[in-house]
Amino acid sequence: MDLGALFGSFDSFLSFTIGGLVFGAIYALIALGYTMVYGVLQLINFAHSEVFMYGTFAVAWVFVFLHGTGSATWDLKQAAPTLLVALVAAMAMSAAIALLLERVAYRPLIKKNAPKLIILISAIGASFALSEAMGLRDRFAGWFGVDNKLANYVTPAKARDVYTNPVTIEPHGLFDIGGYTVTDVDLTIIVAALAMMIVLDQLVRRTRFGRGIRSVAQDPESAALMGVNATRVVQITFLIGGLAAGVAATLYMMKIGATKQSAGFLLGVKAFTAAVMGGIGNLRGALLGGLTLGVMENWGAAVFGNEWRDVVSFVLLVLILLVRPSGILGESLGKARA
Amino acid sequence: MLLEVEGLCVNYGHIEAIRDISFTVEEGSVVTLIGANGAGKTTTMKTLSGLRRVRAGRVVFDGNDITHLPPYERVKLGLSQSPEGRGIFPGMTVRENLDMGAYARKDKAGVAADLDRALGLFPRLQERIAQVAGTLSGGEQQMLAIGRALMARPRVVLLDEPSMGLAPKLIQQIFSIIKEINAQGTTVLLVEQNAAQALKAADEAYVLETGEIVRSGTGAQLAGDESVRAAYLGGDL
Ligand SMILES: Nc1ncnc2c1ncn2[C@@H]1O[C@H](COP(=O)(O)OP(=O)(O)OP(=O)(O)O)[C@@H](O)[C@H]1O
Numbered sequence A: 001m002d003l004g005a006l007f008g009s010f011d012s013f014l015s016f017t018i019g020g021l022v023f024g025a026i027y028a029l030i031a032l033g034y035t036m037v038y039g040v041l042q043l044i045n046f047a048h049s050e051v052f053m054y055g056t057f058a059v060a061w062v063f064v065f066l067h068g069t070g071s072a073t074w075d076l077k078q079a080a081p082t083l084l085v086a087l088v089a090a091m092a093m094s095a096a097i098a099l100l101l102e103r104v105a106y107r108p109l110i111k112k113n114a115p116k117l118i119i120l121i122s123a124i125g126a127s128f129a130l131s132e133a134m135g136l137r138d139r140f141a142g143w144f145g146v147d148n149k150l151a152n153y154v155t156p157a158k159a160r161d162v163y164t165n166p167v168t169i170e171p172h173g174l175f176d177i178g179g180y181t182v183t184d185v186d187l188t189i190i191v192a193a194l195a196m197m198i199v200l201d202q203l204v205r206r207t208r209f210g211r212g213i214r215s216v217a218q219d220p221e222s223a224a225l226m227g228v229n230a231t232r233v234v235q236i237t238f239l240i241g242g243l244a245a246g247v248a249a250t251l252y253m254m255k256i257g258a259t260k261q262s263a264g265f266l267l268g269v270k271a272f273t274a275a276v277m278g279g280i281g282n283l284r285g286a287l288l289g290g291l292t293l294g295v296m297e298n299w300g301a302a303v304f305g306n307e308w309r310d311v312v313s314f315v316l317l318v319l320i321l322l323v324r325p326s327g328i329l330g331e332s333l334g335k336a337r338a
Numbered sequence B: 001m002l003l004e005v006e007g008l009c010v011n012y013g014h015i016e017a018i019r020d021i022s023f024t025v026e027e028g029s030v031v032t033l034i035g036a037n038g039a040g041k042t043t044t045m046k047t048l049s050g051l052r053r054v055r056a057g058r059v060v061f062d063g064n065d066i067t068h069l070p071p072y073e074r075v076k077l078g079l080s081q082s083p084e085g086r087g088i089f090p091g092m093t094v095r096e097n098l099d100m101g102a103y104a105r106k107d108k109a110g111v112a113a114d115l116d117r118a119l120g121l122f123p124r125l126q127e128r129i130a131q132v133a134g135t136l137s138g139g140e141q142q143m144l145a146i147g148r149a150l151m152a153r154p155r156v157v158l159l160d161e162p163s164m165g166l167a168p169k170l171i172q173q174i175f176s177i178i179k180e181i182n183a184q185g186t187t188v189l190l191v192e193q194n195a196a197q198a199l200k201a202a203d204e205a206y207v208l209e210t211g212e213i214v215r216s217g218t219g220a221q222l223a224g225d226e227s228v229r230a231a232y233l234g235g236d237l
C-alpha cells in the first residue's frame, strides 16, 4: 500500500497518526471507566459519558473563576498552574459524579439482586438525568448566587449550546517527526494518559486492593469468603473510573477548548467502542483499543474525508468483533493475571 | 460453644432449603454435617458465612449474634470457609490465592507464618506457587481452597465437601490433613458426601434430610446407627 498516495504524502500520514494517538489517549482514559465497571459488575455503565462531561465543565469553570470570562490565548507554560487546578477539580468532579451514580443508580438495585437489564435501564435514566441537570446549571448557579459571575458563561441563550473555555491554549511545536511537528499539547496529552493508565494497571495488578478488585471480578462469592467487602470494591471501581474520566476531561479541554451538555455522548460511545475492541473488562485492552480507534478513525477521516470519521470507527468495531468477538486482547479483568 | 445455630430457616424464593436447623460446634472439635444431595448442607454453610439471607433463627459465634453480619465481618471474627466447588480465583497464581485468604489480616508476620504452615500441609502447592490456579488439577485446587481458608487463621474453618472429585488416595490424605488442622487448634465444621470417613473424623455429627436435622450424636454413635448405616453408609462400614 502506498501510504503517500493514500494520505497525500508520507508526512501527512504521520501527522494523522499522531493526531489519532492524541484522541486515542483520551478515548482510552474514558474506556478505562467502562472496562473497570464491566470487569467487576459485568454491567455497562451507560452514564459514564456524563461522568466525563461533568469533568469538562469543571475544567471550564476553573478557568472562568481563576481568569474571568474575557477570552485570552495562553501557551502551555502560562496555562500550566490553572490547568493543574482544573485537573484536580475535574478529577474531583468526575469522581463525585461516578460515586453518586454508584450510590443512587447501582447499589440499591445490586442489593436487591435486580436483573442486569433493570440496572442497565437505571443507568440510562441516570445518564439522561445528569445530562439534563447540566442543562439546568444556570438555575442551580442562581440558587447559590453565583449566576452573576458565571453569567456570560453559564447562562447563554440556549443551554444546549457549546461553551468555549475563555482561555485558548495555543500549542507550540517541540520537534519534528518526518515532516510533522509534535506540539507540547499533543505530547502532554499522550504522556499524561499513558502515565495514568500505567499507574492504574500496576495498582490493579500489584497491590492488595487491586487483588480485591480482581477477586470480585473473578468470583464475587469467594471474594466475600476471603473478607473482601464487595460494596467497597464496587465503589472504588467507580471512583477509579471517575478519576480517569476527570483526567480525560482535562486533556480534552486542553485540546478542544469547548464542551456542551451532550459532549459525553459521542465520546462515550467511542470510548465504549474502544473498550469493546480491546476486550472489555481488560485494562490494557482499553488502552490498546483507545489508541487503535483514535488512529484508525483519523486515517479514515484522511482517506475518505472527515465526515466518514465516525463511520470508520464503528465499521471497525463491527469488523473486529466479527473476527474476535472477545476483542483484541480478549481476557477480562477477571482473568487478568499478575 | 464457639458456634451456635438456633432454629435457622433459609428460603430460595418459596422453596425452604433449610428448616429450623439447630446445632452447636464446640471449640477445638470436629463437627460434621452429612446428608443426601439437596439436603441443605451447602445452604447451611453459605448461611454461616453470611452469603444467604436468614429467614428465621440465629447464628451465634463466640457469644456474638452474627446472624445479620456481612460476610467480610465474619472472616475478621475468625470464621472462614473452603466452599463447595472450591471457588479458587482462576486468574490468580497459587500465591495470590493464598494471599487472598489473608486479605482481612494486617499482621504481616503472622500471615508469613501461616503461609509456611499452609505450604507445609500442602507441599504440592509450594511446587506450584507461581502457577495460575485455573490450570491446577482438581485435587490441587482443592488443596489450594483449604490452604486459602486456613490463611485467614480462622477459629473455625468450614469445609464443604473437601473430598469431592478426588481419587481415593487423595481423600485419605485430605482427611489426615483435616485431623492435623484440628490438632493445630482450629475447630472444623465439615460437610461430606463421604459419610463413613466424615463420621470417623468427627467428634459430633448431624444428619440433614430435606432441610431438617433428623439425627445427631457422636461420630461413632451415628456410624453405628442402623438407619444411618442403611441410608448413608451403604450398609457395611
Ligand atoms: N441458589 C439456589 N436457588 C434455588 N434453589 C437452591 C439454590 N441453592 C440451592 N437450592 C436448593 O436448595 C436445596 C438445598 O441445596 P444445597 O446446595 O444446600 O444441598 P446440599 O445438601 O449441599 O447438596 P449436595 O450434597 O448435592 O451438595 C436443594 O433443593 C437445592 O435445589
Ligand SMILES: [Mg+2]
Binding pocket: B041, B042, B043, B084
Ligand atoms: Mg452441597
